[in-house]
Amino acid sequence: MSVAFNPPPGWPKPPAGWQPPAGWTPDPSWPPAPEGWQLWIDDSAPNAAPTSLATTEHEKVPADADSTFYAARIAYLEAENAALRQRGAISDSPDASIELDDARVLQDVGIYRYHHPLESAAAYQERLADLEARIANVIKSDRAIAKSELFTFNNSLAQGRKMTSDLGKLMLRAYNAETDNALRTLRAGNVLTAKRRLEASRTAIARLGALMEMRIDDAFHELRIEEIELTADWLMKKQQEREDAREERARLKEEEKVRRELEEERAKLDKERAHIAYAIDALAAKGEEDEDLLRRLAIIDEAIVENDFRAANVRAGYVYVISNEGAFGHEVVKIGLTRRLRPLERIAELSGASVPFRFDVHTLYFSEDAVTLENELHKHFASRALNQANSRKEFFFATPGEVREVLLEKVGNLLEFTEAAAATEYRQSRGAWPADISR
Structure with missing residues (x-):
């Protein structure tokens, strides 16, 4: 067989x-x-x-x-x-x-x-x-x-x-x-x-x-x-709907913070103005006048006008350019917008636990139409966005100097812009990294 x-x-x-x-x-x-x-x-x-x-x-x-x-x-x-x-x-x-x-x-x-x-x-x-x-x-x-x-x-x-x-x-x-x-x-x-x-x-x-x-x-x-x-x-x-809802919640939360800041600032200005006005009235009753108090009153009145303008105009705010060399490299920047009265507080929040090092600020530019200015910058660098799948992210492959040139074209003049990033925490940390870590 x-x-x-x-x-x-x-x-x-x-x-x-x-x-x-x-x-x-x-x-x-x-x-x-x-x-x-x-x-x-x-x-x-x-x-x-x-x-x-x-x-x-x-x-x-x-x-x-x-x-x-x-x-x-x-x-x-x-x-x-x-x-x-x-x-x-x-x-x-x-x-x-x-x-x-x-x-x-x-x-x-x-x-x-x-x-x-x-x-x-x-x-x-x-x-x-x-x-x-x-x-x-x-x-x-x-x-x-x-x-x-x-x-x-x-x-x-x-x-x-x-x-x-x-x-x-x-x-x-x-x-x-x-x-x-x-x-x-x-x-x-x-x-x-x-x-x-x-x-x-x-x-x-x-x-x-x-x-x-x-x-x-x-x-x-x-x-x-x-x-x-x-x-x-x-x-x-x-x-996408979850991301949209998350971003909408973040936007509303940010808007609420801005509203509270403006209200608190207006209350503070009103209180200070009332004190100065009372002092001026008291001096006037005596037939006296204080030029310093009058100048302070004028400054407060201007601040109140500006505060009311910020509260009424949702497009006004600060366009910021920041970087985080230790987290993203030396040729990546974030271009964003905040309406906060103290914009550095917003940068500090971005430097929280989600990134290993603090962000460096290259510029904070106030604009009465910051929304349009931010959109124009985003469009200019759109092809160089890190996240090509989600256009709402604000990180771009660009140096601070490149953003400065575009920003100058848009606004004509910048009072302050720092091109070099200090990256203090990152540079201090590198020396203590394990020897086998790629640098």
Whole structure:
């Protein structure tokens, strides 16, 4: 009797006539063989089943094949599909693979683009609910798997249809499991990886079911691809809405601080003015006059006018240019706006626990239309923004000197601008860093 080695699914196929050397054991990284798998089979019998049971569309099933053969084939298909899914790379070509590094995929595809633009996350949820109902309807109506209706088993068309139906359910379960796994692990940016894996799973199922002309129906596959796209869009929209809400809360909080500062400043000015006015009136009753008190009263009146203007004009404020060499490097600046009466307090807040070192201030420029000035600076350096996916961030690849030149073009004159960053904490810290830390 002549026997041949019969590798289980997921094992490499040895050369013809291969015999295991003494003490040979399978590689532990190979998937386990299905229960009851025969590693050695008789290949001398005229009606022996195909060695690997991986029958292709060009191979013929033995005329006297019985239920044992088909049961073994179903076990083979199930085991091979599980092994391929475990490896995460299924393809007709042995050299093909799927890029599973989400970081690399995100870098390759660039900025996220919506597949199905909708107004809100709630709108995506409604669309997904409708899509899920359509997917369920296709499955219930047995239209998810395309298969031959002419396959016979034991010379019986009815038994053949029963067998294709059972095998189709198995394949559909594997395909849906792959889809559900992709949906569970989906994040806002890795949709391309998920779609590639689903395409690979569909290709593998079409190859394994070629004998019975069995494959995932095109329309059903498109529905599940759309489900992945909509879910990714929903995740991204939800993330954007959370960021918008967070920034809106921060804006309102900042506006409230500004309002309180202006109110407190106005109360302080009113109190001081009342004291000076009382003193002036008292002197006037005696027929006396104090020039110093009159000058102080005029200064306070100007401060009150300015304070009222700041309270009424939400566009007035300070445009600041700051940097943090220790955190972002020496050619990165932040260009922002604050309406605070004491803008350095805002810079101190930005220098909190979220960054390792304090920010250095290059300029604080007061403008009656600071909003427009800030927008113009942001537009000028837009192509050099660190975060190209979120235009609301305010960090740019630019030196303080480059920003100074643009700012001079916009305003004509700057009273104070410091180009060199002191970066005191950063420079003091570098000398104490571990020797193996890259500097």
